[in-house]
Amino acid sequence: MSDASLSIRNERGIDSSYTNSDDSGCDLADLRVRIRTAVEQVRATRPLAQSFTNFVTINLVANAQLAAGGAAAMSFLPDDVIDTAPISGADYINVGTLLPFYKDALPQIARAFHKTGHKWVLDPVAAGIGRTRTEILRAFRATPPTIVRGNASEIIALADMWGLSAEAEPGNQPATRPAGVEAVDEVDAAVEPARRLAQFLAASAPDKTAAVAVSGKIDLVTDGETVYRLPGGSAMMTKITGAGCSLGGVTATYLAVADPLTAALAASALYDRAGEIAETQSNGPGSFQVAFLDALWNVTADQVAASEIHMF
């Protein structure tokens, strides 16, 4: 694994330092093609990505999926979700606000997805908090998602919970947990947990591919082998609720048309570019959210694909 930093100037001139060769001869050039194709394909084919998500941000998740060019459907009933799965390119499950019946409903849905090899994205919101959430997240270990997307503390807590940290055993209390839904850890602290989680997910996937995405000031995406860092976005994204949740929903939208690594990178890059554009066109959290949805719609596939990506 090389620690050579490979950064490419994007169209907005955010970064101009090349500390490695250019994209030629490395996977990054190919990844950029895959990212651009995923963005274009979503806009051309409007894939459905169904969501079972929290009540706080459900509207933003659906609107962001539509603004990215996809289609949305929200449901909380296992029979609904399982019946719709065949026409949903990938599903999104977010455990932010739980009700008692979810303890049976969510593992039932995950088992059905596992049986059919249906792709899904997990957002382990508030991982480590509460017995019910912990039971649900532990149950997913036997029927894992294709992508896990969360903030650093959630990724660390989930890896601990699944016994994937060097010191952890399944069932032990996680070493860290978020403060409510907010991270208390830096993205860099989640590199190893994210890599181990991605390796675990890939080993259970029918085609042996998976990804983990950790959001923050600099996003991190890994397929278990290579770690990618994507800087950018806007601090205003933390002043609206659901930037992360809707990023998970849009990741599922891209997963409907792309492999897990491409889907996670495309969603992160799309959010970074849209956040930057929205910041220049808004005047506070309310107008930022509106400008952000517009930017998700208007940002070009080339802008997303040209994003600054560092590969480690």
Ligand SMILES: Nc1ncnc2c1ncn2[C@@H]1O[C@H](COP(=O)(O)OP(=O)(O)OP(=O)(O)O)[C@@H](O)[C@H]1O
């Ligand atoms: N300080 C920051 N500067 C720039 N972009 C940021 C910053 N913090 C987060 N982001 C971006 O905001 C989006 C959401 O990430 P965040 O880590 O806030 O998710 P989250 O904690 O799961 O959010 P939520 O649970 O409120 O939906 C990502 O696209 C990320 O890149």
Ligand SMILES: Cc1ncsc1CCO
């Ligand atoms: C604020 C909040 N509370 C439960 S879920 C959620 C959305 C951000 O994760």
Ligand SMILES: [Mg+2]
């Ligand atoms: Mg979150």
